[in-house]
Amino acid sequence: xxxIEQNSEALNIQExxxxxxxxxxxxxxPAYLQWYRQDPGxxxxxxxxxxxxxxxxxxxxxxxxxDTTLKQSLFHITASQPADSATYLCALGDRxxxxxxxxxxxxSVLP
Amino acid sequence: DAGVIQSPRHEVTxxxxxxxxxCKPISGHNSLFWYRQTMMRGLELLIYFNNNVPIDDSGMxxxxxxxxxxxxxxxxxxxxxxxxxxxAVYFCASSFWWDSASxxxxxxxxxxxxTVL
Numbered sequence: 001x002x003x004i005e006q007n008s009e010a011l012n013i014q015e016x017x018x019x020x021x022x023x024x025x026x027x028x029x030p031a032y033l034q035w036y037r038q039d040p041g042x043x044x045x046x047x048x049x050x051x052x053x054x055x056x057x058x059x060x061x062x063x064x065x066x067d068t069t070l071k072q073s074l075f076h077i078t079a080s081q082p083a084d085s086a087t088y089l090c091a092l093g094d095r096x097x098x099x100x101x102x103x104x105x106x107x108s109v110l111p
Numbered sequence: 112d113a114g115v116i117q118s119p120r121h122e123v124t125x126x127x128x129x130x131x132x133x134c135k136p137i138s139g140h141n142s143l144f145w146y147r148q149t150m151m152r153g154l155e156l157l158i159y160f161n162n163n164v165p166i167d168d169s170g171m172x173x174x175x176x177x178x179x180x181x182x183x184x185x186x187x188x189x190x191x192x193x194x195x196x197x198x199a200v201y202f203c204a205s206s207f208w209w210d211s212a213s214x215x216x217x218x219x220x221x222x223x224x225x226t227v228l
Contacts, residue, residue: 031211032214034216041221041222042221042222043115043202043204043219043221043222044202044217044219045219046216046217046218049214089154093214093215095211096211097142097161097166097208097215099144099215099217100156101153101156102153103153
């Protein structure tokens with residue numbers, strides 16, 4: 001069965017450092033991968049999308065990589081700030097509408 | 112745009128009662144998704160509609176759950192009878208999907224926090 005894992009339930013880092021979150025998957029052939037941010041009491045918000053034929057995408061302080069051989073995506077937040085503290089979810093989509101979310105990683109950026 | 116609208120935001124009910132959750136998707140979107148989120152199970156897809164037609168309801172837990180989308184601007188998720196294990200946050204999301212080349216970027220509502228006593 002399809003399985004998505006995110007590196008850890010929680011990640012604590014110091015302000016200014018780079019946060020790296022991992023998303024691994026098995027038994028899935030995604031056409032694209034997305035990262036969402038979820039704050040407490042709110043719905044997930046779309047951040048970035050990367051397609052299967054792309055290696056890297058950037059948006060301001062965010063960077064996503066996608067390795068379909070390793071079946072892994074890395075999500076980086078550079079120069080992290082306390083305001084980046086949230087839960088980050090990866091989601092995989094195929095060429096139909098088969099769309100699956102990972103369990104999420106709760107990031108805490110400590111001042 | 113107002114985004115995805117859900118009501119109510121909070122619902123407290125007693126076991127055995129009927130619960131109806133409501134969702135208004137973003138205008139122009141043609142796909143609508145119902146999710147349930149709990150600490151134990153994360154974000155689970157319950158059902159989704161494309162052009163008002165239910166496409167995949169394999170995530171619906173059991174016959175106590177039903178969903179409808181009578182038109183492009185309104186959907187309901189009903190639980191009858193409700194049980195304490197149904198307590199969770201229920202999210203509605205919408206997107207615009209047209210073919211296999213498109214990507215399903217989903218826009219979520221604020222959620223309904225359901226507590227069944």
